[in-house]
Amino acid sequence: MESAGTAENLSLVSGHKAKMENKLPFSCPVCGRKKEYPITELAEGAVLTCPFCKLSITLHGHMWQDVQKEIRRLRDKS
Numbered sequence: 001m002e003s004a005g006t007a008e009n010l011s012l013v014s015g016h017k018a019k020m021e022n023k024l025p026f027s028c029p030v031c032g033r034k035k036e037y038p039i040t041e042l043a044e045g046a047v048l049t050c051p052f053c054k055l056s057i058t059l060h061g062h063m064w065q066d067v068q069k070e071i072r073r074l075r076d077k078s
Contacts, residue, residue, distance in 0.1 A: 022038060022039050022040075022074070023036040023037060023038050023039065024036065024037055024039060024042065024067065024070050024071070024074070025037075026048060026057075028050040028052065028053060028055055029055070029057075030050070030053050030055045031050060031052050031053040031055075033050065033052045033053075035048075035050065035051055035052075039071050039074065042059065042067055042071065043059070044059060044060060044064045045058060045059065045060060046058070046059045047059075
């Protein structure tokens with residue numbers, strides 16, 4: 001019985017890890033704190049708001065290109 005519980009806990013941990021890999025961290029250029037955003041919320045023109053200092057950043061131009069590279073890197077990795 002104990003090993004079944006352990007296996008269940010491991011699957012929860014690995015499921016949590018898989019979800020974590022589908023997020024990209026962003027550092028706020030003003031306060032420097034990081035927040036992870038799900039890749040499903042990231043698109044050209046998306047507005048990201050720092051939950052700490054409330055700065056809003058719009059994904060476009062070179063920043064959007066960098067985000068696309070990181071998303072491809074994550075997908076290739078998994």
